Amino acid sequence: MSRFLPLSDKEREEMLKEIGREDLFSPIPEELRLKDNLKIKAHSEKEVLDFFKKLADMNKNLTSFAGAGIYHHFIPSAVDYLSMREEFLTAYTPYQPEISQGTLQAIFEYQTMMSNILNMEVSNASMYDGATALAESILMAKRIVRKKNTVAISKGVHPHYLKVVKTYLKNLGINIIELELKDYATDIEGLKKLLSENDDIFAVAVGYPNFFGNVENLKDIVPIVKEYDKKAIVITSTTEPLAFGLIAPPGDFGVEIACGDAQSFGNYPGFGGPLLGFLTTTMKHVRQMPGRVVGKTKDVDGKTGYVLTLSAREQHIKRERATSNICSNQGWCMLRATIYLSLLGEEGFKKLASLNYSLSEYAKEKINKTKHFKVLNTKPTFNEFLVQTDVDFLKFRDMCEENGIFPGVRLAKFGLDKDKFILTCTEVITTEDIDKLIELMEKAQ
Amino acid sequence: MSRFLPLSDKEREEMLKEIGREDLFSPIPEELRLKDNLKIKAHSEKEVLDFFKKLADMNKNLTSFAGAGIYHHFIPSAVDYLSMREEFLTAYTPYQPEISQGTLQAIFEYQTMMSNILNMEVSNASMYDGATALAESILMAKRIVRKKNTVAISKGVHPHYLKVVKTYLKNLGINIIELELKDYATDIEGLKKLLSENDDIFAVAVGYPNFFGNVENLKDIVPIVKEYDKKAIVITSTTEPLAFGLIAPPGDFGVEIACGDAQSFGNYPGFGGPLLGFLTTTMKHVRQMPGRVVGKTKDVDGKTGYVLTLSAREQHIKRERATSNICSNQGWCMLRATIYLSLLGEEGFKKLASLNYSLSEYAKEKINKTKHFKVLNTKPTFNEFLVQTDVDFLKFRDMCEENGIFPGVRLAKFGLDKDKFILTCTEVITTEDIDKLIELMEKAQ
């Protein structure tokens, strides 16, 4: 413990004498004060590291086809190395711009990259994760449209996101209508029917690609919604934005809020956190946007610099009338994404997307040739898709785990069907891994 | 490959055009030029890391009682973190002092720490390792004494060091006489006899503590040598300078060159390298010292600063008359040692030494109670000692390895006795580890 405390006992005495207060804690009533020390043992650094090494080894990281919202991509060493520089890692939120230009410029670059990837006009500086980003997006849409009170959310958005949205909206008197799926994509006819029957809808949210891997039909959805009410807003929620190296981004279709999670960009699975919620929108709506945003400006000498801006939306200024209560969120994850995307660049981003897609298509083709497994997606997918099996999935999974493979995330984990699972192929998977999985599928019964 | 090459093809063309030389390699005769590419496949970063991960996993790092020149100590995370800062890691030798004060000041601090630990007046900035440091120390002694031509080296110095010394001295016409041991320490009577019979000796080198763990009798050795010839120099060679947290340092006895390896100070075993040779001496002899050294000075404004100094000894100035041919050596390892020793500090250094000693004494006591193993040291030892067994050592070692323990380094690895091994206890060993080893010793037959 004393390694982190730079005062010696002698200095403590000296300082206490200077202060001249006998009891430093005199402001605290005697009866509230603890009699005993907290029951926590102190440990040397070696003991701490040994403890965690044991825990880390208790985790088993198999060759994994798990995705479903969290993706294991390869992260170049430079991302770790650069993001670990203390100037980034141990700095505070850049409220003092003169000594925070590093973070501020990185955010500005991030905003540009995310806007371009999503083909949107503006991105904020990050949100906690994809789930809260969706909740905040819906609240943002509500602030924009104002008079209506119902949001329609496709059942194709990530089930956890839907749960979080419900938690967030429940207390605010906003109704949620869940849009049914057809072939695991939003049922367009159902949407049309709903809109014809309900005039209270301010936003429609869909996954893109959705939870089951399907590319939703934005080409139809956006015009349908806009025809219903030109102020109503279509929101997309994306768990795997690498898809946009290959797939047309939400901005191409007139989506006004495109949000999601960019953990894929240079951040580790990390048992689900920290993640990197993103939220992009149009300049028209920027003043209703939650979260921080960085803008370009000039200093007193006319030099270009960057500052946190439009803060009149935020809690530290607007208090109970703020666009969100968000404060500290995912700055460092944002930085990692910026470094990662800088390394990938235009060509790397496209090529990596293509690799993910090609591996996934390779797997799909092979799976469809097995006896007991079949791919359910009928629409295009990116790097994950839905598989159905007529064998006992848990037995199959156990067999896979014994062979060092985690075969994918079963829908039952989300309270959905027991015979289906989501299978994800990123570039860390090889065709040999896929072949091995197929072999196990052939063996399954 | 192209990730490390920041020119685009278009830029290459432009630049080539500016240069106006059709063939960049025109200075190289056509017939020398390769027709084919080198037969080496290019790999993505992921492939490289996967390859090395596999190799790393082929290594088996057991609970280990190995020492004998390379020590596994616990290294605080701050050492890794700070030493990895690019300003330290990717900088050149500090020949341009204005932009190298970081490295220079760290060296000055290192010199102070090493001088104090050894109780010597001056330390150089590092040598390749303990072995070459000993060879260079002997050559240094030769330059100081000049007229004589024979060095006496105790058989108690590390056998590898002795091998390297032989390699270095062989071509320079310097004779080596090996001093015999008695009870695994330099035989004082033998030394006296040699000195009475041979008047050509310019230096006597002993291990301290020596290879077998014994604290050599410097209290007698130095006066005996000085009585023989007051210009003759006693050199100590140390593989584990942490010993000097507990044991009187060479400087206490009038040793004029104290060298060794400080890998123990914040550097990993790393299959034997990079290491950290050190060489300390008296100010009287500083101009015969090999290697770099940093001194304090003033800049044009009168500010204190640090520079490489006394470089008139070095190869880039003195060429064939330099005190050594050494150039780049172990700067970064030196930095790590400086950070490590800063963290330990006065009390930590002493306490850690005491812990190593106490664990080692715990082990000695228990070993001496076993039937087939006994400790051979009769003199004080620090954290390693010599054990003899009457069972087949290799069988015993195999049994230990099956139980996840490496029991120590057998002397046969150095061409010495088959029934003896050196057992080392640093703070990474627990009493439970020792008890487990004792259990295996009890089982051995």
Next chain:
Amino acid sequence: DKEKLIFELSVEGKTGIDIDFPVKEKAFEGEYKREGEIGLPQVSEVEVVRHFTRLSKMNYGVDDGFYPLGSCTMKHNPKMNEKVATMEGFLYSHPMFSYNLVQGSLKAMKVLQDYLCEITGMDFCTLQPAAGAHGELTGMMMVRRYHEKKGNPRKYVLIPDSAHGTNPATSTFAGYQVIEIKSDETGCVDLEALKETVNEDVAALMLTNPNTLGVFEKNIKQIANILHEKDALLYMDGANMNALMGIVKPGEMGVDVMHLNLHKTFSTPHGGGGPGSGPVCFKSHLKDYQPVPVIEGDDDNGYTMNWNLPDSIGKVHGFYGNFLVTLKALAYIMAMGGEGLKQTTIDAVLNANYVREKLKGYYNLPFKSETLHEVVFNDKIQEEYGVSTLDIAKRLIDYGIHPPTIYFPLIVHGAIMIEPTESESKEEIDYFVEVMKKVAEEAKENPEILHEAPHYTPVRRLDETLAARKPVLKWEREND
């Protein structure tokens, strides 16, 4: 000393990555195919490394020096924490793996929850909130659920006027209206005013303790009683827990629910704006309302997650919170131990009071009450020379010191809020004191030098109005 944007370094045909393509490439076809340029830069690894290295050098971190940001607890971030959080066993742990594959992750969470309960004196803990404000929201949703279950969610949340902006914003997002409670002349909650305001429509009071003036709410037990009499709850904002650890337990002072900021009190780095972590600790009467999933189990039986909590507020995070961040806090707590945490608190309070003692007279102390881990001055003395808090803050940068928190709390005009934390040596603090005195002197003798500060940074005072009036929020070829 300025660095171009990464886009301005871009040259067609360069890349910072080489991708192996060990499968037949399949073209993505059809109407959803992306066409044209995305707009990512094209640079090599060398250039990326230099670019972000240069950017880093325009920042100031805790490792660079004194960081007395009041209420932010910018303490030392042990490097051990980073080693723990980058162990591969944790990095690649997938949240949707079978429980048998993630026992290490689950156990780490359980152990941390237990420690946080021991530290706060609360009964239960959830690690799901990703930051302090997120913890507030989670806690207040639980409060609302508590009342709902009793038949009425109630309407109002009481918040002292000295509170952080997150408190009122949180209340709004939890569906409440805010009633502000004025501070009394000691800077504390006015008990009489409170009594008058509390009624059956009040859901809770959100109290920061010690408050943002660094003053301990010594009537906290009475405050709790007043609230509890009307079945209103006491929410404690744990932002200032660094003044209390090991000295008192909120759970023994009548607090029903509170959050902690692991990135403040528990040494996880702030990362230039997160990721933080905002665990919520609460009494057993709120346990049915906590977010799902809940970690259950022990070493003997293994650890699992319970998703079946019918009265739960639901989920507040896509998965289980900022797991890797929570590991760092656990490492820190284990390193310090109970005694160490107490000494931490003592040192934090010692340092703050030492600064207060040394600077009083040089800067005005708007509240005279005894304070704990931070002290709030203002610019009243300097005002007469035309020097403002902002000028003072910016001038500190010239001396290599990060400015304190300024203009907060709002109840203090021109506030200068200083929290040295326990991580500062006496020498570092003495340097700060000396600089602060020198700046006070400069304010008198040479106010111009303060108005123009900072002088040596890559950019100087920036035009924030321009930024907000004509927002340029991304780079475009045209606008450069």
Next chain:
Amino acid sequence: DKEKLIFELSVEGKTGIDIDFPVKEKAFEGEYKREGEIGLPQVSEVEVVRHFTRLSKMNYGVDDGFYPLGSCTMKHNPKMNEKVATMEGFLYSHPMFSYNLVQGSLKAMKVLQDYLCEITGMDFCTLQPAAGAHGELTGMMMVRRYHEKKGNPRKYVLIPDSAHGTNPATSTFAGYQVIEIKSDETGCVDLEALKETVNEDVAALMLTNPNTLGVFEKNIKQIANILHEKDALLYMDGANMNALMGIVKPGEMGVDVMHLNLHKTFSTPHGGGGPGSGPVCFKSHLKDYQPVPVIEGDDDNGYTMNWNLPDSIGKVHGFYGNFLVTLKALAYIMAMGGEGLKQTTIDAVLNANYVREKLKGYYNLPFKSETLHEVVFNDKIQEEYGVSTLDIAKRLIDYGIHPPTIYFPLIVHGAIMIEPTESESKEEIDYFVEVMKKVAEEAKENPEILHEAPHYTPVRRLDETLAARKPVLKWEREND
């Protein structure tokens, strides 16, 4: 912007480590017990972190910008290298473990040796030398052993006047006397002079190729022939291998033995003065003399070490060289591949010639021969304004550029030796060119500004004479 010495930060009673003591403490007693204070500082972890962070900021690394140190090949150090060299399986690998426990380490060494042979066209390779000069010594000891075995170690080594100081120093330490060979007007070895000098007393010629002027020794085959006729050997200093990789193989040009600098050509970081690594590659007629141990084996049979080489020069390192450094070089070679290494060479030569083309006229080119990966100018043009090479070098620092190598090679008066390497983008090089031109202009217009440079560093020009005259080589309470 100056930082105190760590000793000056020391306060009794502080520590940067907490040591657990889980065994009964045993007192070390007797006449060899250490008494009194050692003299190490007493500081907390926070202070150590800040101290070395601050020190780091007074340094300039390759990640900071252009580093055109001629003959030092300061290229990009991929971060992947560090990840490889910090894998635990390698860090804790003990050199005295049984071979079955270190198969990964042994295989890595074997693979690297094979690649280095492929790159140099030599037959064998040892990784034992810890640095370039150490490699030279190892190589020259092998040369001596070769001659010894033939009955006479011989007396002389020939060294061109343009050589690095390590070459003559090495020769001395290998027991030879040095004969300097003058360069001809093209900067190359004068063949006639060589022919006259070589005889049966000459053991070898040490040749840097391309030489330190960046000029390729186009007569290298003839040079080898002249030597070989007298059974003298050709040693090649591989310091400038970055100009040759993938273009030619020294093994095909008559070279018998050479060393490589992994910390130059193969991207391992220089570490502020090491650790480097200086493998020696050699033809089969020298294989009996290489240092022990020699790695043997393959994947099928496993890897071991052969210590039994009776004619070996012996050992030159306590263990097997700078193993962790060699891993980094292997990672780099694997990343680049053969084609990549060739492109590296092409780009290095391209960049150097581009700089040469752009700066000629502004700075004097003392040798006109076509050059490869570096170019040597001097201060002849600037001399007339009283401006020296040193002034130019120091002025570059003001522009954020590391100075080139200066006053070397010795055969060029006031040499300015520029090696941009392949790691610089065109933009970075154009910036350098622009700055060099501006400095040339300043030398004319305002020489004072050069004499006084650098202006913005933590310290400015230092008194090296003072340092050497009254050496203060350690801190003592007294002398501060």
